[in-house]
Amino acid sequence: MAIVFLEKIKRQRYLTIVFLIVILITALVIWRAFFFKKKLPEEVISKPKIEIKIDFETLKNPALEEFQPIEKIVPLGPEIKIGRENPFVPY
Numbered sequence: 001m002a003i004v005f006l007e008k009i010k011r012q013r014y015l016t017i018v019f020l021i022v023i024l025i026t027a028l029v030i031w032r033a034f035f036f037k038k039k040l041p042e043e044v045i046s047k048p049k050i051e052i053k054i055d056f057e058t059l060k061n062p063a064l065e066e067f068q069p070i071e072k073i074v075p076l077g078p079e080i081k082i083g084r085e086n087p088f089v090p091y
Contacts, residue, residue, distance in 0.1 A: 029040075
């Protein structure tokens, strides 16, 4: 009986130590996630803005003048019936 009782105490001691370690790790993670303030960078060096220049002379190219405008696509009207009323009914 005494051996079993001592084994229970040893096991309980180990479980207590493991439980305390888990609690300590959890507290550390929560502290780092919520209460630890990140250091802001002292100064951000920004690159100079690149100025975009559009060359409209390329639109006056004679090869581009040969293009013809695209015809307007007319949407299907109500007179054109699309598909069947119930597509799941077999033929």
